[in-house]
Amino acid sequence: MGISESMSNAAALIAVARATLPPAVVDVWIGLLRPAVRLRLARPGEQVVGQLGGSPSLPDSMPWPQSPAGLPLGFVAGIDLSRLPVTSLDIPLPAHGTLLFFYREPSSSAAAVVSVPTGTATSERAEPEAPAYPAVDLAAELVATEPGWDHPALKRAVAELSAADQEFMADLYRCDDFRIEMAEQLDQPRHYVGGYARPVQGSVEVDVAQRRLGGRSEPALHDEARRWTSLMQIDSDDDADMMWGDCGSLYWVMRPADIAAQRFEAAAFVTQCS
Template sequence: MTDWTSDFAQFAREELPAESAERLIGLLRPAILLSAAEDGELVVGRLGGVAKLPDDMAWPSLGEGSPMSFVAELDCGALARYEVDIALPDTGTLLFFVASFNPDRFQVIYVPHGTAVAERAAPGDHATVYPELLLAAGTEPSWLARDHPAVVDVFGSLQEAAEMVWDHVLDEDTGADFGWELMLYEEAGRAGPEHQVGGYSDALQGPIEAVAAHAAGTGSYGDPAFQEEARQWVTLLQVAEDTRAGMIWGDGAYLIWGIRKDHLAARDFSKVHLSVQGH
């Protein structure tokens, strides 16, 4: 068993019947959690600051003098040191931009290694310039929400999974169930805003895999086309609200970029799906 699974696996086996625990453990995915870099830590990216763009590339915009805001940069070469469940490029950088007042409009840019870049201020005064926050990384286990499409693949239905896992009663006197204990376990392990690459994103309204599959018009849970489309999607980046970088998306929201595995393999970031999810 790899190090990133051991603590959660022990927790699940202590709380659940053996069959339920092993099915849940089998669904774990490694995610790269991003945190504010301390002195001496490897910097793998940053939130905010000044964008570094190729010399011949225009600043992303909505047109008509409406530039997008620069949100994040990921150093793919640095991230390659960490285990994760997605096939990131092993060199180059990824740049993430969103429209300040219309987060449904965005752009993700891949800059290959060796490309000449220069710091570029956002044109005009309509883009938000966020304070820079350097990021360090570490691999941690991520587990899926109870309405994730992969639950259907492994348990047969959302209802069956609820009975076997989340609604499994641990204490008849208090009525405490595994879902409650999992929430406490998760909260105890949090050390700050949850920025991450890969793994299961935080699904406040719906898993990014399901959101993207719905957007593709493939039906709903249990439909073969929906399940197959959902399997093709992974989390590229999740950025939580973070006051250190001045990033407030609204009501505790996350920006979650998903991408199909085939587009990621082809280094095609033009078809990324962004979901803004708040409470």
């Protein structure tokens, strides 16, 4: 899946790379860009593709999702896949149905994804315990996303460069000109479907791999991390009264084969904050 400069931010990201990175590094870095759907507050007249907070419509036969400890999860977000440009993404999302995302603070494991196929009988449900987050309608735009400095895709790309360029790439996200210019391109809040997760700390995929492998080191750790990809990131959001720790984000990460098979219950969950 290539990156088109018609994406709302792609031309700006590519311009920053060409202005601040060594020639041999530019094409490598640009080649790592991936498409994502950015979700943001819907403006008047825009198509609504989903919502933060509010009350979800759950299948009539389904009980409210619970944590492993048997406590009700909070409803975070829902997206209507039929209203997203899923065919422009490089993850095999279905073109129809709804995905609902749940989480209970402050646990690092109490989260769930519920897939609701089109045509399923549903009814709107209220939160069983705490008041729901305020409902915020979301619009969508297709954007380009870049790997974090310790993402396994970037680590693999570095290995193919010359020694001098490897040295530069190892310190890439500490390069002042590049880092400052890239920060200028980052829109807030960071809600994304697909693409690269934008980590608050380190690579989300590596975080998942460490849990799966019991903290093993490279190369096994990065081999496992490359088997995972970001499904959904939900940032802290003032409009929805959502604050994940200290300005953190929630991440649902999956293997592409599980996405293709619509096994959304297999999603791994990570939360990070500063």
